[in-house]
Amino acid sequence: MTAGFRISPALWERIHYFASFPQTGVSLQQMVLFGQHPSQGTLLKASQFLSEELPVRLAHRVKELDALPCNLSDMPSIRKVKDWYAQSFEELINFPPLALSPSARQSLSALLNASLSTSEASAIGTPRDLFLPPSIPNPALSHNQMDADDMGAWAFGGSGTNGPSGEGVPYRHADREDGSGNDKAAAGSWKNGNGSASVRNGGIRLRAPIERRYYAHTPSHLYPPEVHDYNARFTRALETIKRRHDPTVATVAQGVLEWQRARGIKSGSGVGTGGTGATNGGGVVQAWLDRFYMSRIGIRFDRADVALNVQQPHKDYVGIICTQANVHDIVQEAIENARFVCEDHYALLRGPPVQLICPRNLTFAYVPGHLSHIVFELLKNSLRAVVERFGADAEDRGVGYPPIKVIVVEGSEDITIKISDEGGGIPRRAVPLVWTYMYTTMGGQSIDQDYHAGDFQAPMAGFGYGLPLSRLYARYFGGDLRLISMDGFGTDVYIHLNKLSSSCEPLP
Numbered sequence: 001m002t003a004g005f006r007i008s009p010a011l012w013e014r015i016h017y018f019a020s021f022p023q024t025g026v027s028l029q030q031m032v033l034f035g036q037h038p039s040q041g042t043l044l045k046a047s048q049f050l051s052e053e054l055p056v057r058l059a060h061r062v063k064e065l066d067a068l069p070c071n072l073s074d075m076p077s078i079r080k081v082k083d084w085y086a087q088s089f090e091e092l093i094n095f096p097p098l099a100l101s102p103s104a105r106q107s108l109s110a111l112l113n114a115s116l117s118t119s120e121a122s123a124i125g126t127p128r129d130l131f132l133p134p135s136i137p138n139p140a141l142s143h144n145q146m147d148a149d150d151m152g153a154w155a156f157g158g159s160g161t162n163g164p165s166g167e168g169v170p171y172r173h174a175d176r177e178d179g180s181g182n183d184k185a186a187a188g189s190w191k192n193g194n195g196s197a198s199v200r201n202g203g204i205r206l207r208a209p210i211e212r213r214y215y216a217h218t219p220s221h222l223y224p225p226e227v228h229d230y231n232a233r234f235t236r237a238l239e240t241i242k243r244r245h246d247p248t249v250a251t252v253a254q255g256v257l258e259w260q261r262a263r264g265i266k267s268g269s270g271v272g273t274g275g276t277g278a279t280n281g282g283g284v285v286q287a288w289l290d291r292f293y294m295s296r297i298g299i300r301f302d303r304a305d306v307a308l309n310v311q312q313p314h315k316d317y318v319g320i321i322c323t324q325a326n327v328h329d330i331v332q333e334a335i336e337n338a339r340f341v342c343e344d345h346y347a348l349l350r351g352p353p354v355q356l357i358c359p360r361n362l363t364f365a366y367v368p369g370h371l372s373h374i375v376f377e378l379l380k381n382s383l384r385a386v387v388e389r390f391g392a393d394a395e396d397r398g399v400g401y402p403p404i405k406v407i408v409v410e411g412s413e414d415i416t417i418k419i420s421d422e423g424g425g426i427p428r429r430a431v432p433l434v435w436t437y438m439y440t441t442m443g444g445q446s447i448d449q450d451y452h453a454g455d456f457q458a459p460m461a462g463f464g465y466g467l468p469l470s471r472l473y474a475r476y477f478g479g480d481l482r483l484i485s486m487d488g489f490g491t492d493v494y495i496h497l498n499k500l501s502s503s504c505e506p507l508p
Contacts, residue, residue: 007062007086014093015086018059023298024049027136028477028501032318032365040223040231044098047234051095057299057507058089061292069284070259077255081248088241095237104224136478136503248296253465256285256438270439270464289437294472298505301367301476324363325371327408327415332356334372335406338379342387352386352401354379358408364415364499370473371497374481377466378419378493379404385423385491414479415497422490431485435471440464478503 007015034042065082066073073079100108256271265271271285301320316324335354342351382404387394394401402422409416426434433439471481478498485491 005083005087007083011086011090015059015062015089018055018089018093019063021056023057023060023507024053025298025505025507027504028321028365028367032321032323032501034318036318036323038318040227043231044223044227047231048098050238051092051097051234054299055089055092057295058085058092061295061299062086062089064288064292068288070263072255072259072285072288075255075258075262077251077258081251081255084244084248088244091237091241095234098226098230100224100226104226107224108227242300245296245300249293249465249469252289252292253438256289259285260438270433270436286436290468290472293469294476294506297472297476298507301505320367320369321365322368323365325366325368326360327362327364327371327417328356328358328360330368330371331358331375331406331408331417334375335379338376338383341380342383346387346392348387348392348395350395352383353403354383354406355403356406356408358406359410362408362410362415364497365501366477366497370476374470374473374495375406375417375419377470378495379406381466382419382421382423382491382493386421389422389424410499413498413500415499417495417497419493419495420490425487425489425491426483426485427487428485431483434467434483436464437468438464475506477501477505 034046062082062085065078065085068078073082260266260271271289316322335356339351339354342348386401386404390399390401391397405418405420407418407420409418467481467483474481474495474497478500480496482494482496483491484494
């Protein structure tokens with residue numbers, strides 16, 4: 001996929017420049033409100049925002065992949081992933097910008113300055129509502145795991161060259177202490193627009209975005225053909241990048257296995273364990289994997305903005321976000337899928353029963369794929385624990401399996417899903433291990449290095465990725481995943497989902 005690709009010194013210079021900018025976090029609520037009335041105008045703003053934001057995020061990851069601890073960067077699979085990210089970065093910064101003829105530019109300017117129609121005015125409310133509501137800090141992660149310097153001025157387009165991509169894209173800037181606002185700043189404190197100052201990224205002053213003005217309202221009128229062409233070309237470019245990065249999860253897992261073998265770490269023992277794992281740098285690698293996979297969720301999710309350009313309009317969907325996601329239906333489908341996998345794996349006529357207690361009309365704005373993935377992974381664990389405790393022949397012996405209970409409750413801020421099983425539980429000393437990558441009690445597994453499918457079908461069963469990745473998906477929009485075990489009886493897992501959808505992305 002990247003045969004012959006090499007990162008040139010000039011490209012490294014651009015990567016370091018873009019990595020000096022902070023990442024822009026958005027909330028699920030902001031994305032829904034922005035994309036609920038799709039038009040070529042909203043697609044243009046999404047495309048131009050992503051043409052700046054994605055290179056910044058990719059640059060951060062390339063730098064990190066090149067400087068991983070304990071020689072992890074030297075593993076062949078890790079180098080392959082680094083080249084994928086660098087190649088995608090290069091394609092985005094070299095993507096041809098929107099080129100408008102003088103007449104088209106004048107026409108577009110007139111559209112953007114036009115008065116809103118009656119329906120548009122009613123849709124967005126008063127002039128105070130021209131911008132999207134602010135997001136709040138993500139409560140699931142500690143502040144030192146996110147970009148703290150995320151306040152400042154943010155603007156769209158224009159002739160300024162403050163931003164890394166130059167004209168015609170959203171840019172960030174922060175005023176110098178002397179008010180000059182120049183690109184190159186001396187190391188030291190800078191004002192972040194909130195009365196405080198800080199230094200990040202090795203003393204480099206970063207120009208910061210303002211989250212609460214993710215996008216202004218865009219009139220839904222006719223746009224020049226050049227805008228349609230730009231949107232279509234950018235969408236095709238993102239689709240190419242997505243296909244390139246599809247096997248990233250499995251390839252990074254392969255790279256960690258290579259690193260474990262090189263350091264003599266037993267397969268399946270996890271990367272963040274104590275003892276041998278700690279002395280071999282496992283804790284540091286565990287923290288990096290959390291940051292890397294959280295960032296990957298964000299990059300793939302932001303690219304979904306442009307799914308508006310290729311999907312048929314649906315009243316309940318904004319890209320991949322369902323504004324009326326039915327929790328009962330999503331969980332029920334995950335139950336059926338998990339039971340099918342269980343029955344197939346253990347050759348059962350009928351697997352352990354799963355009882356779902358959930359209001360049938362409970363809906364909220366969420367990504368159905370994320371919720372389905374979380375519930376599916378947790379149910380697989382519960383089903384396996386129950387079958388292995390009572391035996392695959394329990395039905396034949398007339399013992400029967402105790403039911404797994406899935407209870408869904410709506411609170412004032414969260415929707416909580418509790419999954420309870422009687423699979424014997426987990427010893428207390430082993431509970432921290434279940435959150436570490438590569439920790440598994442299922443042996444005889446191997447990773448297909450030529451695997452090129454998407455994340456949700458990736459062969460992670462038996463590799464110790466189910467729980468840690470599920471927790472990242474839950475935390476991404478302000479939720480969380482918690483586990484309480486009663487050794488000798490069973491395990492309760494709580495999925496907390498932020499139904500307010502106002503938490504910002506936890507950008508590493």
